[in-house]
Amino acid sequence: MRKGQMEVMGLAIIVILVSVSMLFAISFVVLKKPTSYKSEFTQTELASNMLSTLLETTIPNCNDLNMKDLYKDCAIDPLNPQVRCDDPGCWLNYSLGVGEQCTSCEFINYTTQVILSETLGKWNTGYGFIARTSTDTLVSVGRCPGVKKHKIYPIPIDPSGKNILDVSLDVCN
Amino acid sequence: MGKKSQIQMGESIAILFIFFVLLIFGFVFYMNIMKGSAKVEVEENIQLKAVGIAQKASFLPELQCSEENVRVEDCIDRHKLEAVHNLLSENNIYYFDIFEFSNISVRKVYPFPEVGETIDWELYDNVPGEFTSKLSTFIPVSLFNSTTKSYDFGILAVEVYTK
Numbered sequence: 001m002r003k004g005q006m007e008v009m010g011l012a013i014i015v016i017l018v019s020v021s022m023l024f025a026i027s028f029v030v031l032k033k034p035t036s037y038k039s040e041f042t043q044t045e046l047a048s049n050m051l052s053t054l055l056e057t058t059i060p061n062c063n064d065l066n067m068k069d070l071y072k073d074c075a076i077d078p079l080n081p082q083v084r085c086d087d088p089g090c091w092l093n094y095s096l097g098v099g100e101q102c103t104s105c106e107f108i109n110y111t112t113q114v115i116l117s118e119t120l121g122k123w124n125t126g127y128g129f130i131a132r133t134s135t136d137t138l139v140s141v142g143r144c145p146g147v148k149k150h151k152i153y154p155i156p157i158d159p160s161g162k163n164i165l166d167v168s169l170d171v172c173n
Numbered sequence: 174m175g176k177k178s179q180i181q182m183g184e185s186i187a188i189l190f191i192f193f194v195l196l197i198f199g200f201v202f203y204m205n206i207m208k209g210s211a212k213v214e215v216e217e218n219i220q221l222k223a224v225g226i227a228q229k230a231s232f233l234p235e236l237q238c239s240e241e242n243v244r245v246e247d248c249i250d251r252h253k254l255e256a257v258h259n260l261l262s263e264n265n266i267y268y269f270d271i272f273e274f275s276n277i278s279v280r281k282v283y284p285f286p287e288v289g290e291t292i293d294w295e296l297y298d299n300v301p302g303e304f305t306s307k308l309s310t311f312i313p314v315s316l317f318n319s320t321t322k323s324y325d326f327g328i329l330a331v332e333v334y335t336k
Contacts (some may be wrong), residue, residue: 025206026206035217036219036220037217037220037221037224038223040312041227045310045312046311046313048310049313049314050313051245052246052247052315053247053313053314053315053326053327054313054326056324057283057284057315057324057326058323058325059284060284061284062325064323066324089285111283112310114279114283115283115326118282119311119313119328123311171184
């Protein structure tokens with residue numbers, strides 16, 4: 001190869017290298033999406049606060065028990081729960097007869113759906129809520145495929161602590 | 174002047190012209206990149222500010238529940254809530270340093286309210302006449318009633334405005 005041709009080759013290589021580095025710079029600087037701090041914070045905070053607040057809520061129509069107690073009662077024996085709730089909304093939802101009352105399992109299903117649709121549903125935030133023991137699924141509301149923030153709240157349902165009720169909430173966009 | 178030197182001068186002028194054109198192109202390109210990254214930074218700062226104000230609101234000692242001087246997490250005292258409503262509006266200038274241009278309110282979601290029961294509390298309201306962005310953050314909180322020893326499900330809503 002002649003000297004002139006070698007020089008042209010060198011120049012071509014330099015031009016290619018400069019172009020490639022420029023492309024990299026453009027892809028990193030110009031096309032950089034802003035870090036979504038708020039969305040990160042909101043989803044994390046929502047998932048953890050929603051679960052703890054929901055389970056802490058006192059239910060006046062269920063002997064002033066809180067949601068955690070009702071979940072526990074349902075988890076101990078889902079086919080024959082002990083606690084009954086005199087709640088008109090739940091009564092209507094399950095179309096119960098006169099004098100009948102919702103069981104704790106019916107009540108937690110109804111109330112969890114109501115609270116989640118009144119909050120996450122109204123804010124157009126995707127969610128998936130599930131409460132299950134090793135043998136039964138007590139409540140399952142919504143679905144959250146793809147990227148999500150996951151929070152889990154384990155509730156021991158017997159004194160030995162062997163049987164655990166896992167209440168989990170996924171929050172997605 | 175010889176013909177050769179005239180051609181050489183023309184060459185030099187053409188090279189300089191191309192050089193300056195390339196320089197201007199480079200400068201415009203660089204400025205566009207800088208503008209883009211500045212926009213991204215501004216947006217990130219607005220988001221950080223919104224998160225900061227939401228955090229300050231949720232940890233406001235004027236609202237927090239406590240048991241034997243120990244703070245209860247994610248909880249607002251209902252009695253404090255009713256008192257704070259007036260406190261914040263009377264000391265607007267002091268709270269402006271903390272909450273800037275924002276609107277902070279608390280709403281009871283569950284149990285459903287009885288007739289005549291208050292379910293909305295507006296704590297701080299400083300919305301500018303004109304704003305460029307508004308970021309809303311919703312934080313679920315327990316509303317503790319120390320008289321009945323019960324916890325209601327509530328939402329702390331924080332809207333942050335940027336002028």
